[in-house]
Amino acid sequence: MARYQVTVVSGDPSRTAAEVAADVGAEVIRKMRVADGVTALATDEQIDALTAAGATVHRHRDLAEGRAERLADVGEGDRYAEALRRLAGR
Amino acid sequence: MPYLNVVEVESALQVVAGTHPEFTELVTLPHRTWENRVCRAVRVASDLATARPTVVLFSGVHAREWGGPDILVSFLERLTAAAAAGTGISLPGYTVSAADVERITTGLDVVVFPQANPDGRAHSMHPDGDELWRTNRRPLPVGGVDVNRNYDWLWDFRRHFDPRALARGEVSVSDVRGQDTYHGPGPFSEPETRNVAWLLDRHPTARFLADVHSFSELILHPWGDDDNQSTEPAQNFRNPAFDRRRGLLAQNGHPDARRYGEYLDPTHRRHLVEIGERVRDAVASVNGRRYTVQQGAQLYGTSGTSDDWAFARHVLDPARPVVYPYTIEFGRERPEGVAASFHPPYAEMARIIDEVVAGLLEMSLAGLDRLAAEQLP
Numbered sequence A: 001m002a003r004y005q006v007t008v009v010s011g012d013p014s015r016t017a018a019e020v021a022a023d024v025g026a027e028v029i030r031k032m033r034v035a036d037g038v039t040a041l042a043t044d045e046q047i048d049a050l051t052a053a054g055a056t057v058h059r060h061r062d063l064a065e066g067r068a069e070r071l072a073d074v075g076e077g078d079r080y081a082e083a084l085r086r087l088a089g090r
Numbered sequence B: 001m002p003y004l005n006v007v008e009v010e011s012a013l014q015v016v017a018g019t020h021p022e023f024t025e026l027v028t029l030p031h032r033t034w035e036n037r038v039c040r041a042v043r044v045a046s047d048l049a050t051a052r053p054t055v056v057l058f059s060g061v062h063a064r065e066w067g068g069p070d071i072l073v074s075f076l077e078r079l080t081a082a083a084a085a086g087t088g089i090s091l092p093g094y095t096v097s098a099a100d101v102e103r104i105t106t107g108l109d110v111v112v113f114p115q116a117n118p119d120g121r122a123h124s125m126h127p128d129g130d131e132l133w134r135t136n137r138r139p140l141p142v143g144g145v146d147v148n149r150n151y152d153w154l155w156d157f158r159r160h161f162d163p164r165a166l167a168r169g170e171v172s173v174s175d176v177r178g179q180d181t182y183h184g185p186g187p188f189s190e191p192e193t194r195n196v197a198w199l200l201d202r203h204p205t206a207r208f209l210a211d212v213h214s215f216s217e218l219i220l221h222p223w224g225d226d227d228n229q230s231t232e233p234a235q236n237f238r239n240p241a242f243d244r245r246r247g248l249l250a251q252n253g254h255p256d257a258r259r260y261g262e263y264l265d266p267t268h269r270r271h272l273v274e275i276g277e278r279v280r281d282a283v284a285s286v287n288g289r290r291y292t293v294q295q296g297a298q299l300y301g302t303s304g305t306s307d308d309w310a311f312a313r314h315v316l317d318p319a320r321p322v323v324y325p326y327t328i329e330f331g332r333e334r335p336e337g338v339a340a341s342f343h344p345p346y347a348e349m350a351r352i353i354d355e356v357v358a359g360l361l362e363m364s365l366a367g368l369d370r371l372a373a374e375q376l377p
């Protein structure tokens, strides 16, 4: 199921964007700084629910974008295997 | 060089401990994770038989914050290599002399626990997993628990926090299963949280602590529930008279924000800030990145976090020494998005590793200086 990084802006002045986003189960990323709203991770279904609740949703990117490159940055195997073998043979 | 995978973090600890048995101890944590992984830590101390003031460093609590374990493994490798060779440690823009390395290993116990949530890290790094996974891997029906909301400090947030702050989403914690900040079915319900608590119990001489996270370039100190104040001791986390009043922060513009502030002893505050500033300056000397020293609540309100729990222990039991705890949020928000902000391209991470290692070395030295110069409360 695709998920997206979005900005949520509340359509109701009595409710914060974080409150509206959490209501539909979207994950609020409080550390991302955006004016007048919050960054959240949301599925298509959650985006529809947010829109239906009167919020404005800006879709920035599919979270799968660039994922292969980022995962390529993770070690394969064990770079310490040789050192461990040497220690075991000591 | 890529990020360390889960197996490599554990191997690195075994290599460090196996290479330097005369001044390191490989510690096996007592609680296996939900996926049955064993966690280990390494204690560095020139005299393993005697307990000294202790620095406790841990990371990898939030699965997607990949760089934490890499930072602590690098810290451990550099400290032990220098101690063995009788040399200093040179980072770009920051050096520790051989004499200061010796001061750390003879004056302190340094306990390093790089990978507190290996199950989560494995899931985040796996091609079939979820790269942005945050919690542990507790199975359904409960599901993942945010280990850094699971400590026994204001854990029962509905009782302790103002319902308005909770309703407005200003406190980063949840009692809804499946949410990324779900605090678990009870305080210390999770093996990962109990492992950290066990480490502190094992080292009653713990004085300094860092829980390494990403991102935002922050050095956070207590408290995390509400604005700090040092004039009204009765306003404190133990006082039930202030239940359902906490968490209305001045920065969120609440008219009632001043009704409660979390009491922080002014002497403790001074040490927390001044040690934090030395960490900040050491970090900045490496790549010029100036982290901000602030109380946790200024990022957002929280309950059940490691730093507040560790700091609260001396309040609850004055016979315990004060632990000066920090949550370090390394790295900055990146334009490529959320995932790259939590775990930047490794070339960038390598620079961050250097700066945070410098900060942690400086934390140890700042702690030693304070212990030597005055009766650190």
Ligand SMILES: [Zn+2]
Pocket (backbone or CB within 6 Å): B061, B062, B065, B213, B214
């Ligand atoms: Zn974190």
